[in-house]
Amino acid sequence: MDINKLKTLTEELITHKQNVKLRATVRYLLSHTKVYKEIFEERKIDWYDIQTIDDWTKLPLVTKKSYLTNPEDFIVKVNEDDAVQVYQAYHEYIDFNCSVFLKKIFKRTKLKEEVKEFFTPKIPIFSGGTEAGKPSVVFMTEMQRKQLCEDIEIIMKMWSNYLDRKIIGMNLFPYGPHLAWQGINHAFDEIADMNLCTAAGRAMSTEQLIKIAKNFQPNMFAGMNSYFRQRFLPEIIKQKIKLPEKIIFVNGAEKLLSEERKQIKELSQKAGVKELVVLDMYGASELKSGLMAECKENSGFHQIQPFNTILKTVECGEERKGLIEEWEFKEKGYSVLWNLDGAGTKLEGYLLGDVWEITNQRCNCGLSVPTIKHVDRIRNVEAQLKLTGIVEGKVKGTRINLSELRNKILGIKEVTEVQVVAEKNKLRLYIIGNKKVKSSIEKVLKGEELKPEIKFISLDSLEKGKLKFEGIIIK
Ligand SMILES: [Zn+2]
Numbered sequence: 001m002d003i004n005k006l007k008t009l010t011e012e013l014i015t016h017k018q019n020v021k022l023r024a025t026v027r028y029l030l031s032h033t034k035v036y037k038e039i040f041e042e043r044k045i046d047w048y049d050i051q052t053i054d055d056w057t058k059l060p061l062v063t064k065k066s067y068l069t070n071p072e073d074f075i076v077k078v079n080e081d082d083a084v085q086v087y088q089a090y091h092e093y094i095d096f097n098c099s100v101f102l103k104k105i106f107k108r109t110k111l112k113e114e115v116k117e118f119f120t121p122k123i124p125i126f127s128g129g130t131e132a133g134k135p136s137v138v139f140m141t142e143m144q145r146k147q148l149c150e151d152i153e154i155i156m157k158m159w160s161n162y163l164d165r166k167i168i169g170m171n172l173f174p175y176g177p178h179l180a181w182q183g184i185n186h187a188f189d190e191i192a193d194m195n196l197c198t199a200a201g202r203a204m205s206t207e208q209l210i211k212i213a214k215n216f217q218p219n220m221f222a223g224m225n226s227y228f229r230q231r232f233l234p235e236i237i238k239q240k241i242k243l244p245e246k247i248i249f250v251n252g253a254e255k256l257l258s259e260e261r262k263q264i265k266e267l268s269q270k271a272g273v274k275e276l277v278v279l280d281m282y283g284a285s286e287l288k289s290g291l292m293a294e295c296k297e298n299s300g301f302h303q304i305q306p307f308n309t310i311l312k313t314v315e316c317g318e319e320r321k322g323l324i325e326e327w328e329f330k331e332k333g334y335s336v337l338w339n340l341d342g343a344g345t346k347l348e349g350y351l352l353g354d355v356w357e358i359t360n361q362r363c364n365c366g367l368s369v370p371t372i373k374h375v376d377r378i379r380n381v382e383a384q385l386k387l388t389g390i391v392e393g394k395v396k397g398t399r400i401n402l403s404e405l406r407n408k409i410l411g412i413k414e415v416t417e418v419q420v421v422a423e424k425n426k427l428r429l430y431i432i433g434n435k436k437v438k439s440s441i442e443k444v445l446k447g448e449e450l451k452p453e454i455k456f457i458s459l460d461s462l463e464k465g466k467l468k469f470e471g472i473i474i475k
Pocket of ligand 1: 081294295296299363364365366367
């Protein structure tokens, strides 16, 4: 699918095709996935009882905790003898044609290859670890890897319109077995005129990276905004290096606050940049090929492959043994997903760990695919509730939004970074910046009922050698 074809999609068509793929997934793939086999059998629900996504209310939601206990049980496992038959049934249902049948007769070798690409877990994708204590691992098949590459190419082509000259790409994600670095490297291979093949984190030092930037003048950067703001741009400025006048920065793997976007723009100006577009991307290993991206600043994240995942929001009751039996669809709430992208790891009715809002309105860019906005971590929200709960015990107060609080403080001039640490009923702010700003911070906090403790600290003592900077830490 290309961007023009994506623009022809309507909400009705997307919902229809998602439901067709959901039925095919349930009937032909979930019956070969241990966890779902048990869930359906225990509740005496037939595979054919699930016709549309609304029917999933008969079934429980799966939590991250339950998934991480045994990720192996979520992989589609089909006997070698049955593989072709399952593959054929699944495809005939979603494509309404007999191409697999014909391949069975005329192109047996090709079919064998396709079946292998469809079922065999090829790449483990690790992500997170900050929320659950250990990273989630999700297995992608070769077919899904190809799909992901296609998605990234679509996004990059959409973005490259912002640049009117040759694209020189600089990858500033840490190198490792996670989607971000690999995805961006592939994208630059495909759409950039030159891919510098760099990596941040421990792979290459900032000094090395800025030397390359000085010599090659990259105009498309991708990485975590904290690294770009805290390390890369300050070093560029310090060494008086000039970047091209027009550049794009793509953020991924961490939240991007409005004040962080502003800070990147201010810093880039000091490096000679006249025009800068800061775009944000959203992904999670559990979404597999379901990558989402902004088309322009603050557009919300567009679901580039709407047929590969169903995204919803729910309100839910208590968790029992890793499952949530009582829940309902709600317009705003906890994010839940259903993988519809073939075999590998299957997560259906899976609570992702974020809160967001979904809109299907057609965007100015022409896309009317599902778009998510106001993304935050459930853990942050829960901590907010906990903190507020404590406050409410003493003073009746409004809710405290940790991301919003961090954004506000970052907006103060001469504050370069803020780390919000919530522990039990205490809230601490670690500030990097001039100590003189303390009174400005206190002014901003005046309206808040919960008075955080303010500590000034250096950048190095903040990070504690971790690869990923965490703006909000919940202990
Ligand atoms: Zn758009």
